[in-house]
Amino acid sequence: MSGMPKWADVVLVPLVSLLLAGIISILVFVAVGQNPWEALQQMVEGAFGSSNNIGYTLFYATNFTFTGLAVAVAFHGALFNIGGEGQALLGGLGVAVACLVIPWPHWSLALVAAVAMSAAFGALWVSVPAYLQARRGSHIVITTIMFNGMASGLLIYMLNNVLRPEGAMQVASDVFPQATHIPSLNDIAQAFGSNAFGTSPANITLFLAIAACVGVWALIWRTRLGYEIRAFGKSQPAARYAGIDATRITMIALLISGGLAGMMAVNNTLGANTPQLVDNAAGGAGFIGIAVALMGRNHPVGIALAALLFGALFQGGSELASDTNVPVQIVIVIQALVVMFTGALDNMVRKPLEGLFAQVRRGARSEA
Amino acid sequence: MTLMKTFLGASAVLALTAGGAFAEPAIIFDLGGKFDKSFNESAFNGAQRWAEETGGEYADFEIQSDAQREQAIRRFAEAGHNPIVMAGFSWGTPLAEAAGDYPDTTFVIIDMVVDAPNVRSVVFNEHEGSYLVGMLAAMASETDTVGFIGGMDIPLIRKFGCGYAQGVLATNPDATVIANMTGTTPTAWNDPVKGSELTIAQITQGADVVYAAAGGTGVGVLQTAADEGIFSIGVDSNQNYLQPGSVLTSMVKRVDNAVHDAFTAGPEVETGLVVMGVANGGVGYAVDEFNEALLSDEMRAAVEEAAAAISDGSLMVHDYMSDETCPAIEF
Numbered sequence: 285m286s287g288m289p290k291w292a293d294v295v296l297v298p299l300v301s302l303l304l305a306g307i308i309s310i311l312v313f314v315a316v317g318q319n320p321w322e323a324l325q326q327m328v329e330g331a332f333g334s335s336n337n338i339g340y341t342l343f344y345a346t347n348f349t350f351t352g353l354a355v356a357v358a359f360h361g362a363l364f365n366i367g368g369e370g371q372a373l374l375g376g377l378g379v380a381v382a383c384l385v386i387p388w389p390h391w392s393l394a395l396v397a398a399v400a401m402s403a404a405f406g407a408l409w410v411s412v413p414a415y416l417q418a419r420r421g422s423h424i425v426i427t428t429i430m431f432n433g434m435a436s437g438l439l440i441y442m443l444n445n446v447l448r449p450e451g452a453m454q455v456a457s458d459v460f461p462q463a464t465h466i467p468s469l470n471d472i473a474q475a476f477g478s479n480a481f482g483t484s485p486a487n488i489t490l491f492l493a494i495a496a497c498v499g500v501w502a503l504i505w506r507t508r509l510g511y512e513i514r515a516f517g518k519s520q521p522a523a524r525y526a527g528i529d530a531t532r533i534t535m536i537a538l539l540i541s542g543g544l545a546g547m548m549a550v551n552n553t554l555g556a557n558t559p560q561l562v563d564n565a566a567g568g569a570g571f572i573g574i575a576v577a578l579m580g581r582n583h584p585v586g587i588a589l590a591a592l593l594f595g596a597l598f599q600g601g602s603e604l605a606s607d608t609n610v611p612v613q614i615v616i617v618i619q620a621l622v623v624m625f626t627g628a629l630d631n632m633v634r635k636p637l638e639g640l641f642a643q644v645r646r647g648a649r650s651e652a
Numbered sequence: 653m654t655l656m657k658t659f660l661g662a663s664a665v666l667a668l669t670a671g672g673a674f675a676e677p678a679i680i681f682d683l684g685g686k687f688d689k690s691f692n693e694s695a696f697n698g699a700q701r702w703a704e705e706t707g708g709e710y711a712d713f714e715i716q717s718d719a720q721r722e723q724a725i726r727r728f729a730e731a732g733h734n735p736i737v738m739a740g741f742s743w744g745t746p747l748a749e750a751a752g753d754y755p756d757t758t759f760v761i762i763d764m765v766v767d768a769p770n771v772r773s774v775v776f777n778e779h780e781g782s783y784l785v786g787m788l789a790a791m792a793s794e795t796d797t798v799g800f801i802g803g804m805d806i807p808l809i810r811k812f813g814c815g816y817a818q819g820v821l822a823t824n825p826d827a828t829v830i831a832n833m834t835g836t837t838p839t840a841w842n843d844p845v846k847g848s849e850l851t852i853a854q855i856t857q858g859a860d861v862v863y864a865a866a867g868g869t870g871v872g873v874l875q876t877a878a879d880e881g882i883f884s885i886g887v888d889s890n891q892n893y894l895q896p897g898s899v900l901t902s903m904v905k906r907v908d909n910a911v912h913d914a915f916t917a918g919p920e921v922e923t924g925l926v927v928m929g930v931a932n933g934g935v936g937y938a939v940d941e942f943n944e945a946l947l948s949d950e951m952r953a954a955v956e957e958a959a960a961a962i963s964d965g966s967l968m969v970h971d972y973m974s975d976e977t978c979p980a981i982e983f
Contacts, residue, residue, distance in 0.1 A: 336730065340723065444836045451976070453764075453806040454742040455837055456718070459749075483726050483753060552719060557726075558749045562718040563838060602720065606713040606727055616716070 288634075288641045294586065298579050298626060300633045305625040309618045318610050330603025331596035337603065339469060339484025343551070344569075345588075345595030346486070349493040350548035351573025352591050353500050354541045356582040358424075360504055361537035362517035367413065367428025368545040369570025370435030371406040375546025377439060378405030379553045380447060380561040383460040394464035398554050399492065399547060406546015407539040409435060414538035418531040424538070432570070443563060457561040465559055487555035496544060497584035503540070513537050545570060572598075575627035590626075597622060677702075677915045678711040678733035680724045682740030684841050685714050688868040690888040691907060695739040695762070697889070698908030702915040710915065718838075722746035729754040734919040735772075737911050739763070741808060742838075747771065758921055760914040762907055763808065765925060772923045774910040778808070779815030780962050781903045781935030782865070783969045784955050785885050786819020788937065789861040790827050791951045792883055792900055797828045799854035800981075801847060801873050803866035804840040805833035807973045810983050812865040812887070812903070814972040817980035823954070829981050830854050834869050844872025851876040851884075861885065861900060874899055883946070892942040900946055902938040909934070931963040 288296075313320040331341045351368040358365035378401035388394035413427035440455065447457035468487045473480035504510040516523040516533045524530055548569060553561050572594055579593075580586030601615035625633075679699050686696040699710055711733055713724050725746055728736045735758040738747065744764040751759055751768040758770050765773040789798045800816055802809040817829045832850045834840035847869035851862055862877050863885040864870035870887055871894070877884035878898035886892065886902035893899075910928065914921050928934020937955065939947060961967035972978050 336726075440837045451807065453808055454718075454745060455804075456742075456745065459745065483730075485723075556719070557722045558746050560745065564717050565719060567717045567719045602713075602723070603727070606711065606724070607731070612714050612716065 288638050292637065292641065294581055294583075297630070297633050297637060298590075300637065301579070301625040301630065302622065304633070305618075305621040308621050308625075312614060312617055312621075313610075316610065316614055318608070318614075323604060323608070323610065326604045326607060327597070327600030329600075330607070331600035334482065335480050336482035336484050337599060339481035339486040341592070341595045341599040342469070342481075342486040342490055343484060343555070343595070344598045345591045346490045346493045346551045346555075347548050347567075347569040348572050348576045348591035348594045349588055350496065350551070351545055351569050352576030352580060352587040353496055353573075353584065354543075354545035354548075355573045355577035356580070356584075356587055357500060357504070357513075357544060358537055358541035359577060359582050360510075360517050361513040361533060362520070363417070363534065363537055363541075364425050365410065365428055365538060365541045365545075366425055366574060367410060367431050367435075367542075367570070368548075368573045369566050369568070370428070370432035371409045371542045371545035372548045372566040372570050373432075373435040373439045374409040375402035375406040375549035376553045376561050376565045377442060377549075378402040378546060379549050380457050380460075383464045383554060383559070384447070384458060387461065388464050391464055391466050395466050395488075395550070395554070398464075398550050402546040402549045403543035404546070406549075407543040409546070410538050410542030411535075414535050414542075417538070418534035436564070439561075439565075440563060443561065447561065455563040460554065460559040464554065466554055468555070483557070485555055485557045487551065489551035489555045492547070492550065494588070496547070497588050500544075501584045509536065545573070572623065575623040578630055579626040594619075594622075675732055675734040675919055676708070676710055677735050677737065677918070678713075678728040678731075679737045679739070679911060680728065680743075681712065681714045682738075682742060683715060683718070683838050684867055686712065688842065689871055689891065689894070690867045691905075692739060692867075694889045694905065694907040695737070695911050698911030699737075699915060701908065702912050706916075708915075718742065722750055725750045725759075726753075729757045734758060735760050735914050735917075735921050737762070737914050739907060739911070741806075758919050758923060760910070760921065762910050770923055772914065772921055772926060774914075774926045774928060776905050776907075776934050777927060777929030777969075777971070778812050778865075778903070778905060778935060779818075779969045779971050780930040781905065781937065782812045782815030782863070783819035783822075783962070784930070784937050784959055785863060785901055785903045786816040787823045787955050787958060788901055788947065788951055789816070789863060789883070789885060790820040790823035791948075791954065792946070793824075793827065793861050795858045795860045796824060796826060797830065797858035797860065799851070799857075799859035799862040800829060800831040801850050801854070801862060801864045801866055801869070802831065802833040803835075803869055804838060805836050805983070807976060809833065809865055810976075810978065811972040812863075813983065814978035814980060815969050816863050816865075817978065818969055819958075821980050822958075828858070830857055830859055831981055831983060833983070834866050841867035841869060843869045844875070847872035848876040852880070855880055855882060863887070863903070865903070886938075890938040890940065892938055892940050896942040897946070899943060901943055903935065904938045905935050906933065929962070930959050 310320040354368050379398045382397040382401040416422035417424040443455050449458045470481035512528050576590040580590040605612040605615045681692045686692050737760040739762045741764040760772045762774045800813045851873045861883040864873035865887045874884045874895045878895035883900040888905045891902045
């Protein structure tokens with residue numbers, strides 16, 4: 285179908301996109317009077333230079349893996365769920381309810397409950413847009429992005445009126461009880477006598493994210509349901525003709541997607557250094573998930589790698605902003621450039637490359 | 653051999669003290685950013701003043717979301733910055749969490765109290781300063797109706813409003829004080845459009861002096877007050893220059909002094925609770941070339957008298973945050 289060999293599709297397109305983003309970034313750095321080479325060094329150093337920095341990179345990558353998988357599952361069914369941000373916020377609410385209401389005796393039980401509640405809340409939040417899409421044909425892009433705004437409003441209402449401790453001024457829930465605190469990667473490393481992840485909040489949710497990658501792979505390519513989702517995504521009329529229930533597949537694909545987005549909250553709420561639910565807890569990860577899924581070609585391996593790249597960009601970028609005079613806004617511009625080139629402008633790179641490969645092939649054929 | 657040891661030891665001590673003396677201070681700004689013309693900018697000005705006076709350098713960082721707070725604190729602590737100043741009450745929880753891990757670093761938090769041996773907590777008696785500008789508002793008002801526009805509805809901002817209302821009513825017991833809050837989330841600190849709408853709403857209710865305690869939102873309040881030809885009162889920084897002739901005065905909260913003091917004292921800055929009020933120049937009202945003509949001699953004399961009374965303790969202004977009630981106004 286594609287005019288390109290698979291390796292070019294999977295490796296070359298993202299790399300060329302990154303390169304283009306890099307070139308524009310260099311121009312941006314030059315424009316603000318910063319040596320681009322030094323800035324790049326600072327960012328790499330900031331992302332991987334110390335045990336702490338690696339920990340933070342992994343922490344952010346965990347967030348992006350969940351939201352990237354969420355976008356990918358829906359995308360296989362040709363559904364563009366861009367409400368990951370709102371579903372992650374609701375997932376955070378689920379985590380907070382799970383951890384604050386029940387006095388858990390051990391963190392492992394709290395973790396199971398937090399995962400279940402966050403997935404349930406995220407799925408619940410996407411269920412209305414999913415139903416509207418499946419039954420009424422209201423476009424999922426419109427409804428999910430509107431639900432992001434509503435999620436933010438609901439979260440703030442809950443934080444202000446229900447979860448905020450008496451007399452506190454910060455819009456945040458109480459810190460979760462000590463017994464619910466899940467081990468950080470450094471806690472695990474310390475058991476082996478090392479301090480590999482410093483004070484970073486990287487925690488065991490990372491393993492959950494890896495498990496989710498395997499799970500999504502198995503679901504999409506090794507189960508009947510996954511086959512149905514893909515068939516539905518490739519051609520809806522053909523899928524209907526084959527006896528696949530469109531409503532059922534739309535609902536299921538989106539509920540799984542919402543659940544995955546919601547589970548991100550386990551990492552950044554329960555897994556944070558200060559385990560509490562704060563305002564704007566998702567921090568844009570829901571949107572970065574879209575770029576991660578596009579760059580990762582909707583495959584779990586690609587998503588994990590893309591999530592790592594964006595995690596490094598996020599962590600290295602904030603190190604750059606705090607260690608140099610580069611304003612934090614410039615760092616956001618750089619991140620936006622990478623999102624733009626790897627996500628939104630994907631076809632800008634793909635089409636010329638496809639043309640190039642087609643030409644080479646034609647040339648080879650005419651010679652033969 | 654022993655001589656060598658002594659020598660090595662001495663140089664090690666030298667190196668250590670040198671390292672301590674050259675530790676750069678750092679400041680972390682709250683949401684809203686360092687150029688909010690108000691609270692954060694005041695903190696930034698204090699840091700800049702220190703840098704200009706001493707030629708020293710400092711590190712700074714503007715967070716983009718609440719999730720970054722603890723990371724920002726830890727990053728600066730691990731980079732060896734000392735002292736580390738953070739402006740805003742939202743730093744309370746993350747600092748309480750992180751401070752214990754860096755016993756050799758001194759932290760300074762403004763607007764919040766964190767009880768740890770290496771933390772200096774600076775709080776301001778905003779109710780005292782607000783009382784003084786409330787007196788000025790009451791004396792400047794011709795309609796006997798004055799307004800208060802708060803940012804986010806939290807006890808700290810009610811403390812401003814409560815002090816203001818007490819000052820108004822102490823000067824003119826028949827006056828009416830209208831109070832509105834911009835919102836219940838941090839975005840309320842940076843919503844000049846809503847600030848402008850609230851100002852118009854208060855003007856239609858008869859207000860002819862409006863006090864904005866709302867961070868960046870206040871810029872809209874001051875603008876609208878100038879457009880509509882009424883007086884406004886700025887907050888935190890001296891905002892008199894923003895709308896000359898319309899800004900009656902500003903309730904200055906010397907966040908800049910708190911930052912400057914901490915940077916000047918360096919890593920050895922005294923920890924514990926520091927209260928900055930009218931008595932020690934921590935809060936007050938601003939008089940400069942932009943509002944001299946607006947304040948008559950009687951007005952200034954009355955306010956000076958009240959300021960002296962507050963300083964010597966003979967006049968007690970009720971602090972909303974002490975019991976979450978206000979004798980002068982309902983929120």
